Amino acid sequence: MSVNTAVDPALPIFALADCNSFYASCERVFRPDLASTPIVVLSNNDGCVIARSYDAKPFVKMGAPYFQIKDTLRRHGIVAFSSNYALYGQLSERVMTIIESMVCDSEIYSIDEIFCTLTGMPGDLTEFGRKIRAKVLKHTGIPVGVGIAHTKTLAKLANHTAKRLQSQTGGVVDLCDPFKRDWVLRNTAVEEVWGIGRRMSAHMQALGIRTAMDLATADPVLLGRKFSVVLEKTIRELAGTSCLALEDAAPSKQEICCSRMFGVRLETIEPIKEAVATYVQRASEKLRAQHSLCKKIRVSIRTGMFNPDEARYANGVLVELPYPTNDVRLITKAATQAVERLFRPGFRYSKAEVLLMDLRQPGEFTDDLFAHTQPAAADKVMNVLDEINNRWGRGTLRAAAVPAAPAWAMRRELMSQSYTTRLDQLWTVNAN
Numbered sequence: 001m002s003v004n005t006a007v008d009p010a011l012p013i014f015a016l017a018d019c020n021s022f023y024a025s026c027e028r029v030f031r032p033d034l035a036s037t038p039i040v041v042l043s044n045n046d047g048c049v050i051a052r053s054y055d056a057k058p059f060v061k062m063g064a065p066y067f068q069i070k071d072t073l074r075r076h077g078i079v080a081f082s083s084n085y086a087l088y089g090q091l092s093e094r095v096m097t098i099i100e101s102m103v104c105d106s107e108i109y110s111i112d113e114i115f116c117t118l119t120g121m122p123g124d125l126t127e128f129g130r131k132i133r134a135k136v137l138k139h140t141g142i143p144v145g146v147g148i149a150h151t152k153t154l155a156k157l158a159n160h161t162a163k164r165l166q167s168q169t170g171g172v173v174d175l176c177d178p179f180k181r182d183w184v185l186r187n188t189a190v191e192e193v194w195g196i197g198r199r200m201s202a203h204m205q206a207l208g209i210r211t212a213m214d215l216a217t218a219d220p221v222l223l224g225r226k227f228s229v230v231l232e233k234t235i236r237e238l239a240g241t242s243c244l245a246l247e248d249a250a251p252s253k254q255e256i257c258c259s260r261m262f263g264v265r266l267e268t269i270e271p272i273k274e275a276v277a278t279y280v281q282r283a284s285e286k287l288r289a290q291h292s293l294c295k296k297i298r299v300s301i302r303t304g305m306f307n308p309d310e311a312r313y314a315n316g317v318l319v320e321l322p323y324p325t326n327d328v329r330l331i332t333k334a335a336t337q338a339v340e341r342l343f344r345p346g347f348r349y350s351k352a353e354v355l356l357m358d359l360r361q362p363g364e365f366t367d368d369l370f371a372h373t374q375p376a377a378a379d380k381v382m383n384v385l386d387e388i389n390n391r392w393g394r395g396t397l398r399a400a401a402v403p404a405a406p407a408w409a410m411r412r413e414l415m416s417q418s419y420t421t422r423l424d425q426l427w428t429v430n431a432n
Contacts (some may be wrong), residue, residue, distance in 0.1 A: 012126065013118040013176060014244050017132055019092075019101050020143040020171075022112035023051035026091050027081050028428050029141035030419045042066050045261045045410045046082055052367040077241060082415035090420040094140050099132060107246040115246055117154060130173035152244045153237035156194040157212065159182060185213035185238065195234050203227065208288040212238060213222065241375045242395040250360070252290045258283040259353035265304070267350045271299060271408045273336045277401035279354040280335045284291060284328040285394075287356055288386060293324035293374070294359035299338040304350040313347045316389065322370040324360065327382060331356075332399050 019025060024039040034050040038056035040049045049064045059076045060069060066080065092111045100106050105114040118125055122162055128257050129146035137293040145166070147158030154175050161184050190199035193212050209215050216238035224232025254293040258279035266272050276299060287294055295424065300316030316337045335354055388397045395404070417425040 011150045011240075013121070013150060014155040015103075015112050015116045015118050015125075015129065015132075016109075016152070016159045017096060017116065017144050018147075018159050018163070019112035019135075020145055020420050021051065021053045022092070022142070023081075023088055023256050023393065024053035025054070025142050026084075026088050028053075029091065030416070034079060038076065040073070040078055041081050041083055042414065043083060045263060046080075047261070058224050059176045062374045076297060080414050082299055082412035084412075084415050086417070086418055086421045087416065089383040090281075091140060091142060095136055095142055095144070098136050098139055100134060101263040102135065105246055116154065117246055118148065120335075125176065126174045129174070133171050139384055143171070144174045147175070148173070149181070150240055151242045153234055154181065154240070157188060157192070157238075160192060161188070167244075180284060181240075182213065185216050186211055188212040192217050193234065193238065195230060197283060200227070200231070217338065228409065252292055252361070253286075254292075254359055255357065256283050256286050256356040257353065258286075260410055261352065262349070262408045266408055267345075267347070269294065269343045270351060271337065271406065272343065273339050274351055274403050274406055275352050275408055276301075276335050276339050277332045277355060277399055278403075278406070280332045281328055281395075281402050283354050283356050284326060284331055285386070288326045288357070288382060291361060291404055292319065292359045293326050293362055294331065295324045295360075296320055296337060296356075297338075298353075298355040298357060299335050299342065300353045300355075301339065301342050301349055302351050303347050311347055313344055315342050315344075318357075319342055323374060324362075325374045325378070327378045328375060328385070328399055329381075330378075332401055333344075336401060 019040075019278050023041040027039055036055075038059070039053040040056050040060055041051040042048065043050045046066050048066060049060055049062055049069070052060055052062065056076075056078050059072060059078065059322060064221050072078075073191050088111065095112075096106075096108050098116055099114050099116065103118065105117045107115040109115055118128070121128065127147050129148055132146055133144055136142055145159050146161070147155045147162055149155040149158050158173040158175040161175075162169045165173075171418060173180070173184070175184060176419060181263040182404065189203045190196055190209055190211055193200065193215060196204065196215070201300055204210070204215065207218075215235055218235055220235035220239075222233045236243050260275070260279065262271075262275060266275075280297075284294075297319050299319065300314070302314035303312050304310055304311055305314070321332045321334060325331065339352075385397055389395065393400070417427075418423060419427045
């Protein structure tokens with residue numbers, strides 16, 4: 001069975017460019033000697049696998065604890081890296097800038113994905129997709145796959161097919177052709193469809209919906225009533241009706257969280273305060289970046305929860321700030337005082353979390369006429385703080401409670417150099 005086989009030239013056309021094994025590809029950019037070597041990237045504190053190159057996937061499962069797979073990595077010649085988020089962020093920005101320069105409109109969907117509109121673009125769209133791949137690879141060293149279709153959901157599916165069958169597709173798949181679209185729908189499992197997770201996939205299987213084509217030809221209204229309007233839109237998009245437009249800008253976050261495991265267990269209060277102050281600094285940077293103010297914060301600390309030989313403790317406290325603010329000094333003071341309320345001696349703490357809550361734009365808080373507001377002087381100080389750190393690097397100027405090189409910092413024993421953000425770690429080329 002085919003869905004909407006007639007091709008309307010007025011239909012919108014979307015493209016999704018997605019970097020292949022992005023974290024692993026970033027590590028290979030400055031290590032050409034690893035071009036044919038399997039790579040995995042580890043989570044904070046070198047805990048578990050969060051990214052794998054294609055040639056590492058047959059041997060390592062996503063989420064596998066690093067300490068359990070060291071022998072497997074050694075046996076198969078797989079190289080492990082600690083996560084280097086500064087490097088990944090820099091390369092992501094370069095990739096997105098290149099692609100944005102080639103299209104009229106775009107939406108950055110994640111650190112390694114960008115939707116573009118190709119509506120009205122003349123010429124062979126598959127060839128244009130190859131030009132995107134070639135330009136990004138030439139200027140960044142990052143390989144990308146490109147999926148093209150009349151809806152964002154189909155473009156996502158086309159991109160998945162482009163990478164799954166890269167040797168046949170060359171990394172570009174155009175599903176504007178109804179024949180190609182139907183072939184992909186018939187040969188794609190329903191769990192591979194964008195937005196169909198493991199739980200929803202189980203429901204679909206129970207209804208006899210096993211492929212993307214089964215879902216595309218299902219009744220969208222009936223399944224929408226049974227599950228959600230999101231599923232209804234997914235079905236319509238698979239059938240060729242565009243329901244999701246490009247977003248001009250990502251909506252402001254309603255909550256901002258900064259949470260990290262410590263590199264070592266902490267038994268005294270002072271280093272925990274330092275950690276919380278450090279997390280407040282990062283969270284407040286994000287808060288000011290979206291031009292928001294915060295009225296409440298939640299601070300929590302806990303011990304390790306999986307060692308039967310260690311005493312367990314976890315607790316959190318909600319703190320109301322005196323007025324809506326993005327002043328890191330005020331938030332830090334409130335957060336470190338909260339740690340004093342939470343800390344209990346005799347435990348070995350492994351993690352802290354700072355959650356900024358009740359976020360709104362300036363002018364959206366409706367307090368009474370005599371309520372305190374953030375002083376204008378604080379706005380000026382925060383602007384200077386951000387300008388200095390944006391120019392000279394994060395942490396150049398920071399609160400006194402934030403140490404430069406804390407002993408409790410998360411472990412990154414396998415981290416690559418900061419090739420793009422530190423002058424003393426620039427890439428060097430051997431003339432020999």
